[in-house]
Structures are given as structure tokens and as C-alpha cells.
Amino acid sequence: MAHRILIVEDQPDICKLIRMTLEFGDFEIHEAHDGESGLNMVRAIMPDVVLLDVMMPGLLDGYQVCDRIKKDPVLQKIRVVMLTARGQATDLAAGEAVGADAYLVKPFSPLELIERVENLVSASA
Template structure:
């Protein structure tokens, strides 16, 4: 069973993502900020991180992504960045940080599932 870490500071969005994934065959973990995301990732070694870009706590999603991709134990972990930032430069920054995909909020549940399945192939 694939492990997915949902990193989102807004509990409503985290819950929506969990509901979207509940009928899929995934083990779900959650974090609400960058430092918690890194600690959780090191503890559970997820196959995929769904990572919000703008978060409180002094570490945004771009920094989390960079640290995940530079950690030898986590470097194979796939990352889909989720953000309301939709400019080309924003997406380029996500890809530059190591993201495997970038979804702009709001996104549909079907769009999220399609992206997850594509990234986890």
C-alpha cells in the first residue's frame, strides 16, 4: 500500500483531500506545517507528499520540497505541490525545488486523483 503525506495548513482542505482519497488504496498521514512535514516524512518515508506551498511556521512548501529531495532517505519520494499561486514563475519555482507535479487551487478531486496516479506510476 502506497503512503501519502498530506501537508496543508488549512484543516478543511486537508479533510477534502482525505475524503477524496478514502476509497483509494493509500495509507494517509497528515501534517499542518513545514517542520511537522519533514518530521513526518522522515518517520514514515511516504511514497508521495501532497504539499501546500504557502504555510505558516517559517518553512514554506518550496523549502520542504528542497529538503525532502536532498535527503538520501527521501529523495525518491514524489511531491505534488498544491498552491493558489498560479503564475508560470510560481510553477517554475516548484519544479526547480524538485516537485514532480504542481496543481493550482482550486482543483477538482478527479484532477487530484489523476495527478497522483500519474506521479506514482
Template sequence: MKHILVVDDHKDVRDLIALILDGAEDYQVAKVECGEKAVEISKKKRLDLVIMDVVMPEGIDGYSATKSIKQHSINQELKIIMVTAMGHDMDIRQGIKAGADAYIVKPFSPVELIDKVDRMLKSLE
């Protein structure tokens, strides 16, 4: 059982990602609406993958959250996929620099997301 945390300020996107992943593999999906909560969770609970939104109006943004999770997570092998509407090369580079392992640009296809998540988690095994 893999633990996945979805971080996005839009409820529908959170629900969608959870739905896509629920139906696919043996994943346990949790959802939070801001970066701070994600960082807190990663410190307490073993997470395998975080799907992180970049632009969130409340609190820290996705880059800071990614950096913080990578530093403080109890699972140092944890993978982070950035899911964002910011699709510029510059944004992607910034995400990778912050510690993201993969990058998905909104609007994405569920198949693409599942594919990326599967590959990412399989690389951990």
C-alpha cells in the same frame, strides 16, 4: 499500500484531500499542518508521496519543505505534488526547481487530483 502525506495549513483542505484519496485507491493518508512536521515525518517514515501546500504562515514554506524532504527523506524516490493557490508560471517554475514532481493549482477538481496522484504513484512501480 502507498503512504501519502498531506501538508496544508487549512484544515478543510487537508480533510478534503484526505477524503478524495481515501475513497479512491489503496492509499494511506496522513495530514500535517506545517512543513517542518512533514520534513520530520519523511525522515522517520517511508512516504511515497507528499502533497504539499506552498504558502503556510507558520514556519517554513512549501518550497523549503519540498527541498528539505527531497534531501532528507528516507525514501529517495518519494514524489511531491505541490498543491497551491499560487498559479503563476513563475511559481510553478520555482516549485519544480525546489524539487516538486507535479503541480496542482487550487481550486482543483478531485478527479484531477486523483488522476495526478495515481499517475505519480504508478510511475514508482
């Protein structure tokens, strides 16, 4: 059974890199390009893992999306990996405060991304 992955990333090149990295695994990959559409897609497709950029255009940033996912009883079991260029201790603490399951700093290793996603998928199975 393919595990559903939602990529919420506003940069097309990074989105493409993530998709190319994961398409060799047993994943059904979906994309959204801002926080609002990402949150709507989370509700619609109920992914196993959300790969969530922090800084995005629109009304909701990645922290706000993660916070809403983790506070919603229907969605809270969905695993969230924050993907961001912001790697300061305060950024990591903000991700932890909203319930992120993992935090990867850009540029990230494709192998590390695959490993994190596979670990989260197997932990939720």
C-alpha cells in the same frame, strides 16, 4: 499494499477535502499542518507521495520542504505534488526549481488529484 500519502496542508477544510478524495483509493493517509512537522513526518513514515501546500505557517514553506526532500539522498525518490493557490509562471518555475514532481493549483479538481497521485504511485512502483 496501500500506498502511503502525506498531506501537508494548514487549512483544515482543504485537508479534509483531500482526505475524502483519496480515501476511496488504496492509500494510507497521514497529515501534517506545517512545514516543520511535515518534513519530520516525511522522515518518519517515508511516504510514497507528499501533497504539499506552498504557503504555510512556521519556519518552512512548501518550497523549502520540497527542496530538503529532493536534496536528501534518503528521501529524494519520494514524489512531491505542490498544492497551492499560487499559479503564476514564476510559482510553477519555483516548484520546478526545487524538484516538485507535479504542481496543482487550487482550486483543483478532485479527479485530477486522484489521477496525479495514481500516476506518481505507479511510476515509482
